[in-house]
Amino acid sequence: MMTNYRLLIKYKAKKIIPKVLQEVFRKNILSLYYQNIKSKYKIQSLKNKATVSEQVLKNDLIQLGVKEGMKVMVHSSLPGLGYVEGGAKTVIKVLINIIGEKGLLVMPSAPKLEYSEVIRGDWVFNVRETECATGIICETFRKSP
Numbered sequence: 001m002m003t004n005y006r007l008l009i010k011y012k013a014k015k016i017i018p019k020v021l022q023e024v025f026r027k028n029i030l031s032l033y034y035q036n037i038k039s040k041y042k043i044q045s046l047k048n049k050a051t052v053s054e055q056v057l058k059n060d061l062i063q064l065g066v067k068e069g070m071k072v073m074v075h076s077s078l079p080g081l082g083y084v085e086g087g088a089k090t091v092i093k094v095l096i097n098i099i100g101e102k103g104l105l106v107m108p109s110a111p112k113l114e115y116s117e118v119i120r121g122d123w124v125f126n127v128r129e130t131e132c133a134t135g136i137i138c139e140t141f142r143k144s145p
Contacts, residue, residue, distance in 0.1 A: 052082040058094045066095070069102040072073050088140035107138040 066072060072095065082088050095105055112133035117123040124130075132139040 050082060052084045054085065054090050054094055057081070057084065057091065058098065061094065061098055063095045066098050068098065068100045070099050071104040071106070072099055073108075074137070075108055076135065078136050088137040091137050092141050092144065106143075107141045108134050109138055109142050110134050 074095065076091070078084065078088055078091065081122065086093075092105075096103075099105060109127070109132045111123075111125050112131040113123055127142070134140050
């Protein structure tokens with residue numbers, strides 16, 4: 001009786017384990033590979049667009065109504081702006097220069113967590129170390145002094 005049970009387990013394991021491994025491979029390895037290709041494609045397509053300089057960005061933000069002394073909450077997408085010379089640092093610099101010392105610049109910083117960390121409840125938010133999941137502009141702003 002015991003032998004039949006072991007044979008059944010071995011038979012099921014031979015069928016199940018390859019499917020589990022395929023699923024793990026598909027979810028982890030392939031998704032990272034495709035994200036890498038997608039990122040390279042996005043960067044290349046952005047470089048093909050017109051370059052956004054610091055002055056152009058400043059003029060556009062002023063036209064939108066951003067003024068000195070304003071309280072501004074920014075939730076943005078760097079690729080949505082185009083290919084910005086200097087990247088996220090330029091965007092932050094321009095915003096701070098426009099609103100000045102009397103202004104307030106705020107950006108959301110939702111933590112970048114693994115689902116398993118959330119379920120287990122074993123994560124701790126640390127503003128200096130917990131990576132931001134709301135984009136490169138917010139992450140650069142979080143890291144800035």
